[in-house]
Amino acid sequence: xxxxxxxxxxxxxxxxxxxxxxxxxxxxxxxxxxxxxxxxxxxxxxxxxxxxxxxxxxxxxxxxxxxxxxxxxxxxxxxxxxxxxxxxxxxxxxxxxxxxxxxxxxxxxxxxxxxxxxxxxxxxxxxxxxxxxxxxxxxxxxxxxxxxxxxxxxxxxxxxxxxxxxxxxxxxxxxxxxxxxxxxxxxxxxxxxxxxxxxxxxxxxxxxxxxxxxxxxxxxxxxxxxxxxxxxxxxxxxxxxxxxxxxxxxxxxxxxxxxxxxxxxxxxxxxxxxxxxxxxxxxxxxxxxxxxxxxxxxxxxxxxxxxxxxxxxxxxxxxxxxxxxxxxxxxxxxxxxxxxxxxxxxxxxxxxx
Amino acid sequence: xxxxxxxxxxxxxxxxxxxxxxxxxxxxxxxxxxxxxxxxxxxxxxxxxxxxxxxxxxxxxxxxxxxxxxxxxxxxxxxxxxxxxxxxxxxxxxxxxxxxxxxxxxxxxxxxxxxxxxxxxxxxxxxxxxxxxxxxxxxxxxxxxxxxxxxxxxxxxxxxxxxxxxxxxxxxxxxxxxxxxxxxxxxxxxxxxxxxxxxxxxxxxxxxxxxxxxxxxxxxxxxxxxxxxxxxxxxxxxxxxxxxxxxxxxxxx
Ligand SMILES: Nc1ncnc2c1ncn2[C@@H]1O[C@H](COP(=O)(O)OP(=O)(O)OP(=O)(O)O)[C@@H](O)[C@H]1O
Ligand SMILES: [Mg+2]
Numbered sequence: 001x002x003x004x005x006x007x008x009x010x011x012x013x014x015x016x017x018x019x020x021x022x023x024x025x026x027x028x029x030x031x032x033x034x035x036x037x038x039x040x041x042x043x044x045x046x047x048x049x050x051x052x053x054x055x056x057x058x059x060x061x062x063x064x065x066x067x068x069x070x071x072x073x074x075x076x077x078x079x080x081x082x083x084x085x086x087x088x089x090x091x092x093x094x095x096x097x098x099x100x101x102x103x104x105x106x107x108x109x110x111x112x113x114x115x116x117x118x119x120x121x122x123x124x125x126x127x128x129x130x131x132x133x134x135x136x137x138x139x140x141x142x143x144x145x146x147x148x149x150x151x152x153x154x155x156x157x158x159x160x161x162x163x164x165x166x167x168x169x170x171x172x173x174x175x176x177x178x179x180x181x182x183x184x185x186x187x188x189x190x191x192x193x194x195x196x197x198x199x200x201x202x203x204x205x206x207x208x209x210x211x212x213x214x215x216x217x218x219x220x221x222x223x224x225x226x227x228x229x230x231x232x233x234x235x236x237x238x239x240x241x242x243x244x245x246x247x248x249x250x251x252x253x254x255x256x257x258x259x260x261x262x263x264x265x266x267x268x269x270x271x272x273x274x275x276x277x278x279x280x281x282x283x284x285x286x287x288x289x290x291x292x293x294x295x296x297x298x299x300x301x302x303x304x305x306x307x308x309x310x311x312x313x314x315x316x317x318x319x320x321x322x323x324x325x326x327x328x329x330x331x332x333x334x335x336x337x338x339x340x341x342x343x344x345x346x347x348x349x350x351x352x353x
Numbered sequence: 354x355x356x357x358x359x360x361x362x363x364x365x366x367x368x369x370x371x372x373x374x375x376x377x378x379x380x381x382x383x384x385x386x387x388x389x390x391x392x393x394x395x396x397x398x399x400x401x402x403x404x405x406x407x408x409x410x411x412x413x414x415x416x417x418x419x420x421x422x423x424x425x426x427x428x429x430x431x432x433x434x435x436x437x438x439x440x441x442x443x444x445x446x447x448x449x450x451x452x453x454x455x456x457x458x459x460x461x462x463x464x465x466x467x468x469x470x471x472x473x474x475x476x477x478x479x480x481x482x483x484x485x486x487x488x489x490x491x492x493x494x495x496x497x498x499x500x501x502x503x504x505x506x507x508x509x510x511x512x513x514x515x516x517x518x519x520x521x522x523x524x525x526x527x528x529x530x531x532x533x534x535x536x537x538x539x540x541x542x543x544x545x546x547x548x549x550x551x552x553x554x555x556x557x558x559x560x561x562x563x564x565x566x567x568x569x570x571x572x573x574x575x576x577x578x579x580x581x582x583x584x585x586x587x588x589x590x591x592x593x594x595x596x597x598x599x600x601x602x603x604x605x606x
Binding site: 206207 | 456457458
């Protein structure tokens with residue numbers, strides 16, 4: 001506790017708090033689109049930290065994480081839209097979404113957690129695709145998900161009369177929808193950061209690390225490895241479910257397209273690129289990987305015009321090219337991630353000798 | 354309380370054509386140091402693995418502390434009170450020495466995810482107790498000054514001690530040591546012997562696999578000899594040492 005009273009860290013925290021509070025207004029100067037990009041960056045921080053529990057803490061390679069996000073998003077979409085004429089409040093939907101995602105996690109985890117490494121990755125990858133295809137095809141014979149068209153006119157997040165969509169007047173300021181969502185997402189992200197930190201240094205967190213280090217030794221000291229792994233899976237899935245719900249509400253629209261394998265890989269890349277298991281690293285990875293492509297989207301077109309006077313390469317392809325190159329370079333020169341935990345960094349250095 | 358702590362009844366284990374254990378029956382009494390010896394490949398480690406649930410025996414079973422042991426349930430063996438070390442040390446290499454022992458407390462503590470998230474008083478108190486107990490155990494095996502070093506950076510002898518401390522953290526009734534003196538010099542072996550005697554004095558029964566015959570004969574109350582997966586003899590060291598079959602199979606070699 002005393003470290004919070006340390007004036008330097010208190011000052012640091014105050015500085016971060018002011019920056020976080022002011023950031024959306026700065027972004028808004030460049031247009032609401034930038035605030036929305038910011039919103040997504042923080043949503044990805046939340047998602048990546050959820051996946052970090054599975055991949056970073058418990059060491060289980062999960063390539064289907066987006067499935068749980070999809071479960072949460074569709075739960076919100078079906079329970080708060082004209083599709084079924086249901087408009088349940090947030091404190092009902094969000095727990096249901098998290099609960100269903102958690103259930104899906106246990107459902108996937110219980111038969112597969114005996115598998116290791118590559119095998120688990122393949123099964124989870126398949127699961128992610130199955131969920132997406134389900135969403136795509138559950139429009140007949142009974143129309144549940146409305147198929148590829150997706151579900152529209154989804155209710156925004158609302159607490160009583162206070163809605164997060166549209167502009168409201170708060171404290172004499174006119175605050176746009178994306179800015180309001182920004183604060184909600186920051187609050188959620190702080191929550192998940194605290195949970196991650198606390199889990200990491202707990203009895204369960206140590207058990208996860210022990211399993212990652214040596215599963216046989218972990219069993220021999222009495223850790224029920226199957227249940228403890230399942231716990232990581234279920235927790236990660238629940239966070240995915242919550243993020244999905246907020247995503248559906250924020251977008252007002254969901255369709256299976258948003259839950260492709262590419263998304264799973266993207267979130268995994270955030271965790272790995274940032275520094276697996278190291279919370280600040282994962283946050284950095286999520287922010288960079290969600291903002292960088294957008295910067296490229298807006299940057300490469302004008303840059304080409306300025307340099308060559310014409311469009312040589314389609315900005316969309318170039319964006320993916322630069323993005324891929326950045327990933328390769330990081331993995332080549334910083335294999336432990338951009339901001340690894342001190343131990344992990346040492347591990348890799350020793351392995352490389 | 355019965356005098357018998359562990360009874361192995363006709364335990365058998367095959368690997369393809371290799372009969373690693375052939376109907377091995379033996380009895381370990383409470384409070385003794387019991388030696389298990391035999392030439393390389395005799396089946397000693399396999400016996401450990403069957404007992405601790407890492408292998409499922411093909412026949413027979415174990416009765417521990419008055420109730421049968423469930424095969425294929427390593428975490429339950431630990432819960433029942435069987436702890437072990439490994440022939441080729443298995444520590445959590447990238448965790449500190451202290452954390453390794455703290456993991457050993459897992460089975461005797463209960464804080465879950467909710468406790469970790471909300472940090473209630475019970476969870477905090479438990480965490481303090483885990484840390485305290487772990488550091489006491491490091492002191493007990495005399496490596497307290499290495500508490501904050503990563504396990505993989507410890508010297509060989511200290512790693513062996515750390516593995517024992519981690520096993521003791523589970524509060525075992527039976528501590529199984531698989532060749533703890535392997536690779537140790539004379540001084541280290543003498544220190545280890547003291548440690549093992551101390552553990553027994555503090556009330557834990559010990560099952561010891563060891564190649565160092567002098568150590569086994571000097572330390573153990575009773576000794577069993579395995580050869581090609583079969584039990585040759587089970588008796589006090591003085592008798593075992595003089596047994597003709599043992600001399601042929603093992604000591605004479
Ligand atoms: N997992 C396994 N798969 C196949 N064969 C095995 C396995 N484990 C042990 N064996 C075989 O079973 C026999 C007994 O091996 P075990 O490791 O129990 O011997 P040991 O008495 O511990 O020998 P050492 O003194 O060398 O440690 C050996 O022939 C070994 O090759
Ligand atoms: Mg052996």
